[in-house]
Amino acid sequence: MIKNRFKFKRKDSGQILNIHHTITTSTGELKRIRFLRACFSDTNDFFASVDSRGNCNIFDLKNCDTWVWQNKFLLCSVLKFAPKSTGKIIAGTRSGGLMMLDVATGDLLHSIHPFVAKINNVSFPSSNADIFLATTNTDAIIFNLHNFQQKHRLEYPAAELTIKQMKFLNNSDQIYSIFSNNTIHIWTHDNFQPVExxxxxxxxxxxxxxxxxxxxxxxxHMDEDTALRWNVTKDYTRGLISDVCFSNEHMCVATIDDYLMVFDVATWEIMKLIRSPGTPVLHVQFVPIADAPDKMLISLVTLTKDTILLDLNNINEKFCVQEDNTLKVDISKNSAMMAILLRTGEIKMFDTSVFIAKLKIQDKTSDEDIICQQQWNGVNDKIRKILPPHRLQQILKEYLEYPSDYRPVIWKNYLQLPDNRNAFTDLIKKGYHPCVKNYDELYPLNDLSTHRNLKRVVSALAYWSKVFAQCDFIPKFVFPFVKEFDKNLIFCFELIATILLNHGQLWFEFAPLEPFNYLGMVQNILSHYEPQLLKFYVQQNVTSKTFAWSLLQSAFTEVMDEDQWRQLWDHIITNVAEFLIFTVVAYNIVMKDVIMRLDSKMSVERFFEEQNLLDMKRLIRTTYDIMDKCPDKLRPSQYFKKFTPLNEGFYQKFTNFPRSLISAKDKEVEKLMAENRVLNDKLFELEKRQLAWANRLESTLKAEEHTKRMKAVEKAYEDRILLEQDRVAMQRKQLLLYQKQLRDSEQNMVQEARSSVLRRNLLEKESDVELLSKRFDRIRIKDEANLLFAEEDLKVKEMELLVKKYNLDKIGDVGDIPLSVRYQKSIEKLENEIFELEAEMRKVSVFIKVKLPSELKRSFSKSREI
Incomplete structure (x- = not known):
């Protein structure tokens, strides 16, 4: 296994590691491989994760090493480190398989398939390290950790109930389980006997x-689209309980109807009941803190996929760790680290000490928040006193815009926005209005957050007053404000509502058509100051809908950049409602030279939809000049009501629109929608009948086609059988011919083998004769040599006898004893030896001359016979 190094990078948010798997496809595009499961080891030294392709990544958090296991965990549904052993991981699959691997060597230690359904969880007892529990929705089995042998199986009416969750209790060998009937059972691990x-x-x-x-x-920051989907798809058939977690002394239960319950496990009574309206909690987990045992800190994952830390002893202490996209959360055994698996496929690892420190700061400052709010309200009052409207207008005329940092505060105080949080929350909780259902296609935005906030604000406006749901320009008008103040939706909503309630009070007299009277005032003032330009518009067949309404319905955002837009709206908000009309006229006057060079109506329309070079100082100065010099008979102020701020505590209704027509239109729309539903039902029934007839026809055609194909198959089989019979007959003939050839070959081989044996025997005989001849030659040569040596010995002995005789004769002359007497015995012995030698020489000579040639002749004659 190849190990790679990684580094922890600590951020102010507490994040210390970001894990993602990005590859480059064959086309050169970057593709993110999503992680599906992740877990910490029991000793907090290792971290493991599995992606959608089955790759198991191991992270050594102590030595900062990472490697990938050589095999794959395909369809992994659960991943856990074995307790008291950092080197073993147990994985469960969606198909019901269980595996154990050694992370150090990469060996697969065990692999079994005990279930037929997806494995939901694997847990371990606190004291007995030899067993573990694996569960599915319908089954629970305790296995031996060392050999994966089954020890106990839970027996219960699986047809009536399903297991939502089953684990070992913290610091205990007992098991708790949640069933679909909203009951929690406590069992013994030995034989699954119920305890509580x-x-x-x-x-x-x-x-x-x-x-x-x-x-x-x-x-x-709730995603209303998600909330609507949740309200529709609540699965009460599996019970209200969404998750349960245990500490040593408490049990926390989360339900899908927005409740959090904290129980005392000694008495099983509720200690604390918390409700989060509109935001159910889907996952809970206790976060024990060693240096603060009095804190009951839990980690929550809400419906909006946010990860939140909450102190149950003081619910005002909460900290949002991750906004949106949370899929799963895993916390290390010592609570030092938290890993958040995101829906985007990446993993973020955090240092929990940062969150705990921030919660402590919140605890210290919780009492100060009320004082700060009171001080802030006092500051707002002081701002109103120090900077009254006429003073703000003087500052604005001097500097032409407000400071960016203080613009929201000035706008809020000038427009007297009430900050009605409860009223705004009630509007938001209604979800998306039907008028925004097509916004994804009509107004596609790259920034999903801005797009979501746009739908929220427009929906809130539509629920506030139904006329806003009938006007198509509302999203275009709302968009620049949402983009500018996307972090404070309540301010954005109240700002737009106040502008529409005052500056746009005459826009909806003929809703959903354009405001003809309002545009007539613009045209009258323009004809007074620039009759030549108005004449040009008439010649080009350009109406006020183009040169005035297009600017208003987009809030000037299409013809200005962001800085120019902010500067302009500083003046519009600070001035009376009629200032907006003079702004439209001033823009046409300032851009007169450019407009009158355009040669067609289409060019003019395109001009009012694009940004152009604009002198903002000239535009603002021209607007004030026109407003100051406008004749009384043309002044629009006589048609506008006085400035009306939003009420505190609730939002008054916007009523300056044709309510009877809108109501009639709403009724007509509702009627049409009802008719549409009826038609859709009838169409659905017709489609069902058509589908049934189509299925019946398809079944008939399939049966007919099946019969034809079966006959074709039968004929094909018959042809194949005849072919096979012919082939078998041919093979039999070939077999007979082959057998005949084989017999002939066998006979030839037998004859050849017989000849070979005879030739081999002949060669052996010839070899024997040759060896025998060579042997006889060696014997003859040896005998001749022996004969020569014997003759030589005889001569030597004869010489010795002569010498002895000579000596005896000499001695006989000297002595008195005759030689015949003195050497009688010796002479006799020598004579006997001479006789024996002569006899032996005769035998040898006879054998050489007579017997040897006859033996050779017999041996050669025998070889020839063979």
């Missing part, structure tokens, strides 16, 4: 009879 049964929903109902729940708002 709790009904949290019943306990909550009894609690609510005497007490009210605490309220908390997780809905700071």
């Amino acid at each position: 049964r709790v009904h949290p929903i019943r306990v909550r109902e009894n609690f609510l009879k005497n007490s009210q729940p605490q309220r908390i708002d997780f809905n700071t």
Whole structure:
């Protein structure tokens, strides 16, 4: 295995590591491979993750090494480190398989397939390190950790209930389980004997009879589209309980109807009941803090996919760790690190000490928040006193714009925005209005957050007053404000509502058509100051809908850049409602030279849809000059009501529109929608009948085609059988011929083998004769040599006898004893030896001359016979 190095990079947000898997496709495009599962080891030294392609990545958090396991975990549904052993990982699959691997060597230690459904969870007891529990929706089995042998299986009515969750309790060998009937069971791990049964929903109902729940708002940036989908798809058939977690002394239960319940496990009574209206909690997990045991800190994952840390002892202490996109959360054993698996496929790892420190700061400053709010309200009052409207107008005329940092405060105080959070929340909770259902196609934006906020604000306006749902220009008018103040939607909504309530009070007299009277005032003032330009518009058949209404319905955002737009709206908000009319006239006057060079109506229309070089100082100065010098008979102020701010506590209705027509149109629309639903139902029935007839016809055609194909198949089989019979007959003939050839070959081989044996025997005999001849030659040569040596010995012995005789004769002359007497025995012995030698020489000579040639002749004659 190849190990790579990585580094921790600490950020102010607490994030220390960002893990993602990005590859380059064959076309050169970058593709993100999504991570599906992640977990920490029991010793907090290792971290493992599995992506959608089954690659298992191991991270050594102590040595900053990472590597990929050589095999793959395809369809991985759960991933856990074995306890008290950092070197083993257990993985479960969607097909019901269980595997264990050694991360150090990469070996697959065990692999079994005990289930037929997806494995939802694997858990381990606190003391017994030899077993583990694996569960699906319908089954739960305890296995031996060392050999994966099954020890116990849970027996329960699976047809009536399903297992939502089953794990070992913290610091215990007992097992808790959540079933689809909203009950929580405590079992022994030895034989699954029940110990305790709790009904949290019943306990909550009894609690609510005497007490009210605490309220908390997780809905700071809720995606209403998600909320609507959730409201439609709530699955009550699997119970209200969405998740449960345990600490040593408490149990926290989250439900899909927006409740959090904290139980005392000693008495199984509710200690604390919290409700988060509109934002259910989908996942809860206790975060133990060693240096602050009094804190009951939990990690939450809400419907909006936010990850939030909450202190249950003080619900005002909460910290949003991750906004949006949270898929799963895993916390290390010592609570030092938190890994968040995002829907985008990446993993973010955080240092929890940063969050805990921020929560402590919040705890210290919680009492100061009220004082700060009171001080802020006092500051706003002082701003109103120090900077009254006439003073703001003087500052604006002097510097032409407000400071960017203080613009929201000035606008809010000048327009007297009430900051009605509860009223705005009620509008937002209604979800998306039907008028925004096509915004994804009509107004595609790259920034999804801005697009989502646009739909929220327009929906809130439509619920506030139904006329805004009938006007197509509202999203174009709202967009620049949403883009500018996307971090504060309540300010954005109240700003737009106040502008429409005052500056746009005459825009909806003929809704959903353009405001003819309002545009007539623009045209009258333009004809007074620039009759030549108006004459040009008439010649080009350009109406006020083009040179005035196009500017108003887009809030000038199409003809100005962002800085120019902010500067212009500083003046519009600071002045009276009629200032907006003079601004439209001034823009046409300032751009007169450019406009009158255009040669067609289409060119003029395109001009008012594009940004052009604009002198803002000249535009603002011209606007004020026109407004100051405008004759009384043309002044629009006589048609406008006085400035009316939004009420505090609630939003008054916008009523300056043809309510009877709008109501009639709404009724007509509702009627048409009802008719449309009826037609859709009938169309659906017709489609069902058509589909049924089509299916019947298709079945008939399939049956006919099947019969034809079966006959074709039958004929093909018959032809194939005949072909096979012919082939078998031919093979039989070939077999007979082959057998005959084989017999002939065998006979030839037998004869050849017989001849070969005879030739081999002959060669062996010839070899034997040759060897025998050579042997006889060697014997003859040896005998001749022996004969020569024997003759030589005889001569030597004869010489010795002569010498001895000579010596005896000499001695006989000297002595008195005769030689015949003295050497009688010796002479006799010598004579005997001479006789024996002569006899032996005769035998040898006879054998050489007579017997040897006859033996050779017999041996040669035998070889010839063979």
